[in-house]
Structures are given as C-alpha cells and as structure tokens.
Amino acid sequence: MFIEIIEIIISGLLNGSVYALMAIGLALVYGVTKAFNFAYGSFYTMGGYFAWILLVSLGVKGGYYVVFLTAIPFLFVVGYFLEKILISPLRKRDDWQMKAMMLTLGLSLFLDIGYIAAFGPNLKSLPDIVEGTLALGPFVFMKQDIVIFILSITGLLCFAWLLNNTRVGMAVQAVAQNPVGAQIVGIPKERVFAATFAISTILVGVGGILLSQKNFVNPQASTGIMIKAWVITAFGGMGSIKGSLYAALIIGMLEAFVGYYLGMIHIEIAVLTLLLITLAFRPQGLMGRE
Amino acid sequence: MLKAINITKKFGALAAVNNLSFEVEDRQIFGIAGPNGAGKSTLYNLITGFYKYEGKIEFDGKNISGLPTHKIARLGISRTFQIPQIFESLTVEESVNIGGRFGSSGKFNTGYSDEMIAFTSLEQERSNKTNLLNLLGKKRLMIAAALATNPKILMVDEPMAGLNAMEIKEMTGLIKSINQDLKITVIIIEHFMKVLTELANPILVIENGKEICTGTPEEITSDPEVIACYLGDSHDT
Numbered sequence: 001m002f003i004e005i006i007e008i009i010i011s012g013l014l015n016g017s018v019y020a021l022m023a024i025g026l027a028l029v030y031g032v033t034k035a036f037n038f039a040y041g042s043f044y045t046m047g048g049y050f051a052w053i054l055l056v057s058l059g060v061k062g063g064y065y066v067v068f069l070t071a072i073p074f075l076f077v078v079g080y081f082l083e084k085i086l087i088s089p090l091r092k093r094d095d096w097q098m099k100a101m102m103l104t105l106g107l108s109l110f111l112d113i114g115y116i117a118a119f120g121p122n123l124k125s126l127p128d129i130v131e132g133t134l135a136l137g138p139f140v141f142m143k144q145d146i147v148i149f150i151l152s153i154t155g156l157l158c159f160a161w162l163l164n165n166t167r168v169g170m171a172v173q174a175v176a177q178n179p180v181g182a183q184i185v186g187i188p189k190e191r192v193f194a195a196t197f198a199i200s201t202i203l204v205g206v207g208g209i210l211l212s213q214k215n216f217v218n219p220q221a222s223t224g225i226m227i228k229a230w231v232i233t234a235f236g237g238m239g240s241i242k243g244s245l246y247a248a249l250i251i252g253m254l255e256a257f258v259g260y261y262l263g264m265i266h267i268e269i270a271v272l273t274l275l276l277i278t279l280a281f282r283p284q285g286l287m288g289r290e
Numbered sequence: 291m292l293k294a295i296n297i298t299k300k301f302g303a304l305a306a307v308n309n310l311s312f313e314v315e316d317r318q319i320f321g322i323a324g325p326n327g328a329g330k331s332t333l334y335n336l337i338t339g340f341y342k343y344e345g346k347i348e349f350d351g352k353n354i355s356g357l358p359t360h361k362i363a364r365l366g367i368s369r370t371f372q373i374p375q376i377f378e379s380l381t382v383e384e385s386v387n388i389g390g391r392f393g394s395s396g397k398f399n400t401g402y403s404d405e406m407i408a409f410t411s412l413e414q415e416r417s418n419k420t421n422l423l424n425l426l427g428k429k430r431l432m433i434a435a436a437l438a439t440n441p442k443i444l445m446v447d448e449p450m451a452g453l454n455a456m457e458i459k460e461m462t463g464l465i466k467s468i469n470q471d472l473k474i475t476v477i478i479i480e481h482f483m484k485v486l487t488e489l490a491n492p493i494l495v496i497e498n499g500k501e502i503c504t505g506t507p508e509e510i511t512s513d514p515e516v517i518a519c520y521l522g523d524s525h526d527t
Binding site for chain 2: 170171184185
C-alpha cells in the first residue's frame with residue numbers, strides 16, 4: 001500500500017513536471033500579450049518531428065545532445081518570426097487579441113495538415129533517450145522517465161532564471177505588468193511580444209521532444225496537448241506562471257491517482273470535473289487576477 | 291528643444307488636438323493648462339508616440355514623428371501619468387532599475403538609479419513592493435523610474451491630483467529641484483492653477499485642442515479669454 005502510493009506520487013511528479021514545462025509557455029504568452037495562442041499544441045508536434053528528422057530520418061551522430069542544441073535555436077527562430085510576420089501586424093487593429101486567436105487557430109490547422117502532407121498520417125517513433133531501468137530499494141524506475149523529469153525541471157529552472165536575471169526577462173515582466181509604463185521607460189514592446197512567443201515555442205517544442213519518446217510523434221497530437229495546456233492554465237489562473245506550475249503538479253497527481261485506482265479511461269473526466277468546479281467557484285483560477 | 295509644428299489628432303470627427311504649435315526651450319518648466327477634455331493628455335500621448343498624428347514634432351532638431359514609443363523614450367523624453375503606472379510585483383529598487391536599464395542607450399549604471407531613489411526620498415522603501423506605497427509614494431516612484439532613463443525632458447501629467455496640501459508642497463519642491471538641480475527640462479500639465487503659475491513659465495493654455503494663449507503666468511492669468519474659459523470655473527479648486 002505504502003509503496004503503491006509512493007509510486008503513484010512519483011508518476012504524478014513526472015507527469016506534472018512535463019505539463020508544467022509546457023503550460024508555463026502558454027501562461028507566459030497570455031500574461032504578456034493578453035492574447036491566446038491556439039497554435040501552441042502544433043509546436044509540440046513540431047518538436048517531435050524535428051527530433052524524428054534528426055534522429056531517425058538523418059540519423060545524426062550525437063543523438064539527443066544534437067537534437068536539443070539545434071532544436072532550441074530552431075524553435076526560437078520559428079516562434080519569433082511567426083509572431084513578427086503573422087501576429088504583430090494584427091496589433092495595429094482594434095480588438096487584436098480576438099483576431100490573434102482566430103489567426104493562431106488557422107495556423108494550428110495549417111501546421112497539423114502540413115505535418116500529414118509532409119510526413120504522412122502514421123505515427124513515428126523516437127528512440128528512447130536512455131534505455132534500461134534503475135532499481136532503488138523496492139522501486140523500479142525507467143531511466144528514460146528519470147531523464148525526462150530531470151530535463152523538465154532543468155528547463156523550468158532555466159526559464160525562471162531567464163525571467164528573473166536577464167535583461168529580456170526583466171523586460172518581459174515589465175510588459176506583462178504594465179505595457180504602457182514599460183514603453184515609457186524604453187522597453188521595445190513589439191520585440192518583447194515576439195521574444196515571449198519564441199520562448200513559449202521553445203518550451204512546448206522541447207516538451208514535444210521529451211514526451212514523443214513515450215507517446216510517439218503524432219500529426220494529430222496538437223489538439224490533446226492544447227486542451228491539456230489550456231486546462232492547466234485556466235485552472236492555475238490565466239496568465240499566472242506560478243498558478244500554472246501548481247496546476248500542472250496538481251493535475252499530474254490527479255491523473256496518476258485516478259489512472260491507478262479508477263482506470264485510465266476516467267482521467268480526462270476527472271481533470272475536467274476539477275476544472276469546472278474550480279472555475280465555478282473561482283472563475284479567475286487558482287492564482288489568476290480578476 | 292522640443293518643437294511641435296501644426297499637430298492635429300482627430301478621433302473620428304472630433305479633433306482632440308487641433309493645429310497646435312509650440313516650442314519648449316532648454317531648462318524651462320513649460321506649463322500646459324486647460325479645462326478637462328481640452329486635449330492635454332492626448333498631447334502627451336502624441337509627443338511620446340502612442341498615437342499617430344498630422345504635423346510634426348522635432349526634438350533637438352530631429353523629427354520624431356512616427357517613431358515608436360520606446361525609441362522616443364531612449365532619445366530622452368520621459369513622462370509620468372495622472373494615474374500612477376507602476377510595476378506591481380516589483381520592488382521600488384527593481385522598478386527604478388528597469389528605467390535605468392532600458393531607458394538610455396548607454397551602459398546601465400546602478401549608481402545613477404540609486405541617486406534617483408535618494409533624490410525622490412524613496413530610500414526607506416527601496417526593498418518594498420511598489421503596491422505598498424501610498425499615492426505620493428507611487429508618484430515619486432514614477433518620477434524616479436522616469437528620471438532613471440536619464441531624460442532630457444520630463445513630462446509630468448497632473449502630479450498634484452489627489453494630493454493633500456502638505457504633499458502638494460513636497461511635490462512642488464521635487465519638480466523645482468528636478469529642473470534646477472538635475473538641470474532637466476520639465477513639461478507639466480496641471481489643473482491646479484496656483485501650483486502651475488508658481489512653477490511654470492511660460493504656460494500654454496488650450497481648449498478643445500486649440501491654443502488660447504501662451505505667456506508668462508501674469509499674462510495668462512490676466513487674459514480675458516483664459517479667465518472666461520478656464521479660470522472662471524476652476525480657479526478655486
């Protein structure tokens with residue numbers, strides 16, 4: 001019984017850490033720009049295909065080291081320029097946040113259909129980042145899970161460091177809190193918006209690389225990921241990064257417990273029930289502001 | 291130093307600023323007065339590049355019309371707002387440092403930000419979150435962050451609004467000191483005529499976006515048109 005619960009908690013932590021990595025990107029974009037990025041899930045898939053091209057199709061030497069070293073700049077450039085070219089012109093118009101939602105929804109469909117056109121409808125499998133198991137007393141872990149957990153936490157820590165210690169991070173925080181005041185002290189708002197979008201693309205894309213090892217690269221994965229990331233940010237409080245962290249952990253745990261005791265089939269309904277109850281009593285989410 | 295040439299801003303059919311021209315000289319405290327809705331704050335939004343407009347604004351001989359807000363800020367025009375705009379989750383020190391870090395093109399100088407914290411008497415509160423400050427504190431903070439960008443011109447928008455008599459005295463002293471000790475040109479919008487005539491010279495009076503007159507405090511307070519449109523209804527507020 002005791003060992004069982006510890007195992008469930010570990011599995012919940014594992015889920016929660018990757019969810020956190022992915023959900024904070026969505027929360028970040030909403031927090032800074034007040035626009036919702038519906039193409040978010042499609043960048044998850046992009047991360048998966050990027051890794052597949054390098055590892056399987058091209059078979060590069062160096063494996064996942066090369067994947068991460070190249071994927072991060074690649075995802076940054078993709079995110080930055082998509083924002084500059086597609087979304088930034090919308091800001092000259094009224095009610096641009098709504099228009100940005102429409103556009104990113106279109107972008108998501110475009111990318112998802114593009115993946116099928118380019119790579120076919122079949123799932124692709126990625127090699128495991130490490131193989132084998134690790135036994136610690138009564139517990140047996142897959143080494144892959146441990147590496148995914150460590151990389152997610154590292155990603156989160158890097159993100160926190162970036163936000164609190166760099167010029168870009170400071171500018172992002174300032175724009176999120178007060179776009180008008182930020183520009184007055186000389187912060188280029190447009191560039192911060194694009195950088196925010198790019199950083200969020202990296203976060204979800206890296207999440208895609210990590211999770212596609214377990215769930216395959218699936219051209220239609222974006223909807224599920226989008227829903228999950230949205231549920232977490234809405235539950236945590238739209239735009240609140242801290243809220244998303246807690247929400248990711250709670251939802252990761254809930255999934256692990258419900259999956260174990262009630263069966264996998266009840267996971268989604270349990271998560272959505274939690275979301276609806278939370279929003280009924282606290283429409284702003286756990287840590288969102290009204 | 292700052293020259294506006296025939297600037298006009300229309301919102302639909304309404305001209306909020308209507309063919310306005312004026313010139314602010316180095317080291318002046320340039321006052322702007324006018325009844326509510328006269329277009330004073332809109333004028334600030336034009337100078338700082340928040341809105342596009344017709345006409346031209348020159349700063350140090352350089353045309354700044356159409357430049358984005360953050361570039362205008364970096365050239366040396368800074369402003370504060372009627373309702374304090376602050377970074378709520380940051381501390382006083384962090385907020386002022388943001389001004390210092392992004393506002394000027396030169397290297398970030400912590401020393402200068404520290405001086406500005408001391409200059410605006412925020413030393414005691416430097417590690418506090420900004421949302422704990424009272425109204426005067428928030429106004430001082432806005433000024434400190436604006437000064438940390440190392441501006442040549444500081445534009446303040448109704449700095450006295452909401453302050454009591456003692457606080458008004460303090461704020462008046464601070465604005466004088468910005469002009470005299472830091473040698474920064476100041477533009478001030480102020481509803482409170484007594485303060486404006488004490489601080490500013492010259493004063494531009496506008497109504498419905500148009501200039502009524504520009505002159506010394508004595509000239510404008512004796513101008514019949516100004517008395518009729520402006521002082522008549524508010525000189526005792």
